[in-house]
């Protein structure tokens with residue numbers, strides 16, 4: 001049996017690729033070391049932000065707009081709650097580069113974005129306190145993706161469409177040549193025409209040359225109340241402190257508000273080094289500076305979790321084939337901001353398997369920018 005597409009890693013991107021490729025009529029094998037959704041990769045902790053006016057640069061906007069359309073479609077098809085349109089408020093000093101990129105993205109793509117000065121912002125959301133030189137950029141159409149629900153839905157729909165799924169079975173090696181691709185597992189060797197390598201943080205175990213650094217990250221839930229919930233129109237948010245630290249958070253659910261710090265974390269070299277929340281002495285207090293300054297009404301830390309970023313050197317994605325393996329597409333280096341794109345990245349992998357031309361400009365995500373051999 002030869003598959004049209006073999007997927008190594010069926011977490012965020014791989015789950016989407018499995019569904020779109022099967023729906024397109026391809027013979028697909030999805031594999032995973034665990035059974036997604038799970039807590040060993042980068043997608044757990046219930047929720048992920050989706051922002052359209054993109055602080056990381058406008059090259060991402062066409063991708064995120066397509067991703068949003070696919071998430072909306074998935075919500076309809078699956079009957080599950082995949083997206084909550086809470087709006088996203090981006091906060092920071094008026095001269096913040098992230099905010100100016102977000103503003104530029106909105107201008108270039110005519111996205112709705114409200115710019116608020118500190119006084120107007122605090123009048124609209126009295127739960128938020130910002131210094132007088134801060135601004136807020138509010139995106140009404142963005143919000144929260146329910147990441148684990150989304151992956152479960154993609155995997156279920158892929159299976160119902162006839163996709164082969166081999167879970168709890170790590171891929172031990174991949175082979176590519178001009179004829180095709182194959183993977184080795186404890187269940188045997190499987191052959192295909194094309195390969196998607198979407199193995200997340202530990203992709204270097206299969207492709208050691210990739211410039212990807214695993215980083216341990218944490219997020220935690222804090223005591224909140226109804227004022228911080230979507231019922232009170234409290235938004236999801238990103239926030240930059242005067243010292244440059246970047247935080248992100250979600251409207252409270254069940255009186256618990258989740259917050260995390262985007263920069264920082266601990267570089268790790270093996271999955272066992274990703275210690276649980278609380279094992280690093282700074283974990284419990286990591287969000288305090290943001291909470292004290294910006295959300296002073298939030299209470300104590302209830303619980304937290306650890307997760308992993310797969311950082312590329314410039315924190316932009318890697319979406320490319322290797323020079324010696326044109327049948328294998330690698331999607332990695334999502335650097336802690338990739339979930340929102342998982343749907344469109346899955347669609348891109350499906351088009352790769354169909355030999356269809358790219359709809360998006362993927363040159364900013366090429367490996368050659370690192371002089372990768």
Ligand SMILES: Cc1cc2nc3c(=O)[nH]c(=O)nc-3n(C[C@H](O)[C@H](O)[C@H](O)COP(=O)(O)OP(=O)(O)OC[C@H]3O[C@@H](n4cnc5c(N)ncnc54)[C@H](O)[C@@H]3O)c2cc1C
Pocket residue numbers: 008009010011012013014031032033034036040041042043047048049050169170171172198199200201202203206217218219248260307308309331332334335336337338339340341342
């Ligand atoms: C704390 C935190 C907060 C984040 N916040 C946001 C956010 O707000 N918005 C946003 O857009 N993104 C966010 N992200 C980033 C986003 O979650 C990730 O970029 C995305 O989930 C990565 O998707 P992936 O498919 O590459 O990896 P994963 O979803 O981790 O999937 C990789 C899969 O590969 C499997 N695998 C690994 N090795 C093998 C092997 N040898 N054989 C078979 N399978 C294998 C794993 O088991 C896993 O299921 C956040 C990440 C973290 C950690």
